[in-house]
Amino acid sequence: MDLVVKKEKYMTFNSIIMMILCLGFYFGGFALVIFKIGKMKNIDD
Amino acid sequence: MEGTNSKKKKQLGYSSQFALVISLIAGCVGTGNIWRFPRVAATNGGGTFIVAWTIMWALVCIPIMLGEHVIGRSTRHGAPGAFRDFIGEKFAWMGVVIAITMAGVAAYYSTVIAWVLQYLGLSLTKGYYGIEDKQALFNSISNGNIVTVILFVFVLALSAFIVLKGIKGIEKANKYFIPILFTCLVVSAINSLRLPGASDGLHYLFDINLKDLLSYKIWLEALTQAVWSAGPGWGLVITLAVFSRAKSDVGLTTITQGFGDNAGALLAALVVLPAIFAIAPSIAAAEEICQGGNNGLTFVSMTNIFENMPGGYLVSILFFTSLFVAAISSNVCHFMICSLPFVDSGMKKEKAVKLMFIILLIWGLPSAWNINFLSNQDWVFGQLMVVGSMFSCFAIIKFGTKKIRQQFINNKYKGINIGFWWEICIKIISPIIVVTMFLWWSIQSIGWEANWWNPFGVFSLGTFIVQGGLIILVSILFNKKVSSSIKTKYFDGETFPPIPDNGFSG
Numbered sequence: 001m002d003l004v005v006k007k008e009k010y011m012t013f014n015s016i017i018m019m020i021l022c023l024g025f026y027f028g029g030f031a032l033v034i035f036k037i038g039k040m041k042n043i044d045d
Numbered sequence: 046m047e048g049t050n051s052k053k054k055k056q057l058g059y060s061s062q063f064a065l066v067i068s069l070i071a072g073c074v075g076t077g078n079i080w081r082f083p084r085v086a087a088t089n090g091g092g093t094f095i096v097a098w099t100i101m102w103a104l105v106c107i108p109i110m111l112g113e114h115v116i117g118r119s120t121r122h123g124a125p126g127a128f129r130d131f132i133g134e135k136f137a138w139m140g141v142v143i144a145i146t147m148a149g150v151a152a153y154y155s156t157v158i159a160w161v162l163q164y165l166g167l168s169l170t171k172g173y174y175g176i177e178d179k180q181a182l183f184n185s186i187s188n189g190n191i192v193t194v195i196l197f198v199f200v201l202a203l204s205a206f207i208v209l210k211g212i213k214g215i216e217k218a219n220k221y222f223i224p225i226l227f228t229c230l231v232v233s234a235i236n237s238l239r240l241p242g243a244s245d246g247l248h249y250l251f252d253i254n255l256k257d258l259l260s261y262k263i264w265l266e267a268l269t270q271a272v273w274s275a276g277p278g279w280g281l282v283i284t285l286a287v288f289s290r291a292k293s294d295v296g297l298t299t300i301t302q303g304f305g306d307n308a309g310a311l312l313a314a315l316v317v318l319p320a321i322f323a324i325a326p327s328i329a330a331a332e333e334i335c336q337g338g339n340n341g342l343t344f345v346s347m348t349n350i351f352e353n354m355p356g357g358y359l360v361s362i363l364f365f366t367s368l369f370v371a372a373i374s375s376n377v378c379h380f381m382i383c384s385l386p387f388v389d390s391g392m393k394k395e396k397a398v399k400l401m402f403i404i405l406l407i408w409g410l411p412s413a414w415n416i417n418f419l420s421n422q423d424w425v426f427g428q429l430m431v432v433g434s435m436f437s438c439f440a441i442i443k444f445g446t447k448k449i450r451q452q453f454i455n456n457k458y459k460g461i462n463i464g465f466w467w468e469i470c471i472k473i474i475s476p477i478i479v480v481t482m483f484l485w486w487s488i489q490s491i492g493w494e495a496n497w498w499n500p501f502g503v504f505s506l507g508t509f510i511v512q513g514g515l516i517i518l519v520s521i522l523f524n525k526k527v528s529s530s531i532k533t534k535y536f537d538g539e540t541f542p543p544i545p546d547n548g549f550s551g
Contacts, residue, residue: 012248018092019251025099026311030304036460037301040062043292043458045543 058288058544064216070305071219072378073276080343082310083317087335089266092253097267108470109277111299112441115453117286123385124280126531132443137528139436141520143280146429151379152409153422158372159196168361173348183344187416197413204380205402211549212288222374229367234315236356243319278433280382291541297460324350390530394548421503425512431483438476
């Protein structure tokens with residue numbers, strides 16, 4: 001029983017870390033590239 | 046002031062690089078992000094799946110789409126003309142296969158949007174509240190329902206109307222579609238995450254077990270999700286890049302498109318999974334809901350959940366609005382992908398759009414009336430999209446990856462430098478992975494029906510071989526005719542030509 005509880009705690013910690021990494025990577029990355037694109041100059045052909 | 050106005054030239058293509066990025070994101074964020082990703086991620090290991098999905102996205106989707114961006118911008122033609130001018134007259138048929146594939150997708154996808162519209166109406170009127178058997182409700186909407194047929198015609202007409210306005214029309218529509226989509230998803234996600242028990246859904250979505258990375262099934266499911274969502278091989282990037290400025294970035298634009306697509310999928314997962322796990326009576330029941338198909342999850346389980354969750358009325362409206370907006374913005378692009386080749390061959394824009402409307406109307410009506418026909422088309426054209434990715438890889442390799450990277454992608458207007466890794470991916474990794482995915486789904490399909498060879502089976506391998514084979518055969522037979530029908534050639538093999546005034550670009 002103790003082992004199960006420990007495992008669940010470990011998994012929860014795992015998923016929290018993973019959530020921070022995933023959301024940080026995708027939303028942070030998206031915000032960063034959108035910011036860079038927004039700053040680009042438009043040069044006519 | 047008058048002098049300034051008279052000197053002002055007509056601006057062809059997108060008004061800015063940002064507008065191009067938004068259009069690319071609108072084209073690739075569709076129902077696959079909202080109803081497929083959360084379900085597939087949850088049933089394939091959650092966080093482990095997300096790791097595999099991200100790797101597949103970076104190794105397969107981004108490299109192919111980078112190359113496709115160059116193909117579209119350098120040739121300034123829809124898929125058939127693009128393949129002709131990029132790798133030679135013998136290969137225009139590959140572009141024809143891609144254009145026909147996207148016509149097939151637009152034909153049945155319009156019906157899916159019609160269902161979503163029906164459910165949006167039911168959400169507004171609380172029409173599905175109190176109905177015990179939600180599966181029966183969905184069956185009645187997806188089979189022999191005249192309202193679905195009327196809405197299907199409306200969706201096609203709306204797509205045609207936006208495409209008729211050209212790339213400026215698509216840009217203008219997306220200025221509304223994308224903010225609506227992301228606002229609806231963010232508000233719905235906040236509401237779902239506030240529910241008691243929502244953290245179980247988060248745990249299920251983000252839990253990671255590194256041992257699961259040894260499972261080939263997780264990798265193939267991750268690859269499938271990435272390819273069917275991001276848009277390589279669809280002709281989407283080729284077509285939309287036709288209207289991008291010659292003196293602008295390629296690399297960062299494509300990467301932004303990829304980030305936008307995946308961020309949309311994750312946001313949708315934050316709406317769907319916490320709500321399911323909060324409302325389902327047990328974890329086992331929540332898992333069972335996730336294991337249902339796309340239609341089962343969205344139209345049967347989610348409506349049950351919305352009916353029972355606090356704030357469900359608002360979330361239901363926002364959810365189906367976001368689904369509609371995501372799907373219609375993709376459908377508009379599908380419509381453009383199959384209309385542009387007609388304009389390339391000299392047809393007037395208006396005539397091309399009307400012709401495409403009639404073709405899609407006739408092709409899509411059986412799907413609007415019968416879900417089995419729709420499911421069959423989904424299977425066949427889903428596989429043909431993978432074939433499209435193979436064609437794109439072939440074209441990029443044949444033209445020369447070194448030249449594409451050094452001369453076209455890493456041009457002096459670049460926003461990011463694309464390294465040698467891209468050449469390794471596109472020459473070795475992407476083709477191998479895409480072929481593996483194609484074979485895996487083909488082999489899987491042998492076990493789906495009693496007679497795998499039956500050409501009339503809904504999900505049989507036989508139906509794919511017959512329909513896909515016929516499309517490829519016809520495309521090859523008409524290669525010379527298609528190739529010679531496109532009179533204009535803009536690509537000199539060395540530089541991006543300026544955007545031509547082809548009717549859609551103004």
